[in-house]
Amino acid sequence: MSNAANLTFSQPTRHMTQETHHDYTGSKLGMWIFLVTEMLLFGGLFLVYAVYRYMHPADFHNAAQDLNVFIGTVNTCILLTSSLTMALSIATLQKGQRQAAVWLLLTTILLGIIFLVNKYFEWTAKIHHGIYPNSAEMLRFPQGEILFFGLYYVMTGLHGVHVVAGVVLLSIMVNVIRRKPCDVHVFGAASPGPAGVRRLTLTDATGHEMWTSEGIGELIDSVSVVVNYRPSEGRMRPQDYVALENCGLYWHLVDIIWIFLFPLFYLIT
């Protein structure tokens, strides 16, 4: 950070410095605790699945044969690959390669969208065959098969909602990374006291005036100056990319849930 410019007040006033507080470990720990609650949410559904499968083993096996193992496998590979590009995006950003990080993030988003498109075709095919909750076709199925497809729609649907949320979060992150790294310091300069016009000036190291504010009259109670620090790319600090790391953690969790959903619904024939 160069000292090219100093902030001075034309008449000395009180200076206050307000710093942005960063808690790198704390923000990541918060994300992990949120992920644990997500794990319990899906864990409950897996438990329901386990109980019903225990009660209707034959029906679950028969129903699972209607699912397309090929699409399921392709979607698994897509999500695993998106986890790789996500991890690489963070790794490249840590090394200050912002452009690469943005491209890898865009690849992750694209893979997430492809996953959802596949899911759309898969669900549409099922619905065309009359297999959807409460359909006339499905109500003729044995009890266990109805339960299987009910759980299939609820669990892959809830997972799909998480993928959508992840895609939205990562899209926001693309914008954040392109603006980061950036520290914001707010200097508040209270100016109580006698009347008279004062001005805020920005001078360089030699005292040469670079910018002067409008007059600060008695009607103005306080002035604040916001300074944006933009360090060069080689000077990335962990707190500059903790938001991306947290979104990455969420994305990997969505991947982990699919790692369990895939064998439970597609591979039990």
Place this chain on the structure above:
Amino acid sequence: MKRDDMNADHQHHEHPAISYGKFVGVWLALLMLTALTVAASGLQLHVVGVVTAACVATLKTLLVLYIFMHLMYEERIFKIALAVGVATLAVFIALTFADFPFR
């Protein structure tokens, strides 16, 4: 990595950057494990098949947690937070299966 200490924040520790090769290696391992479960499911192994699928899914999860999610390099509190969640879920599962089969 150079540090800019403008905002004093010395409390966290930085984990070493994981090499790109390691990530790619984990990704290849995950794909191979996926191929393994798909192949095993075609063999009609019944109970062995279920156990294999569960073990492979757990192994894949551990790879994602420890490498992709950097858990390997995190402080102990992260592992404790996760362990508490896993233990809670294990209690739910154990109590459920200790109850409903005997109704």
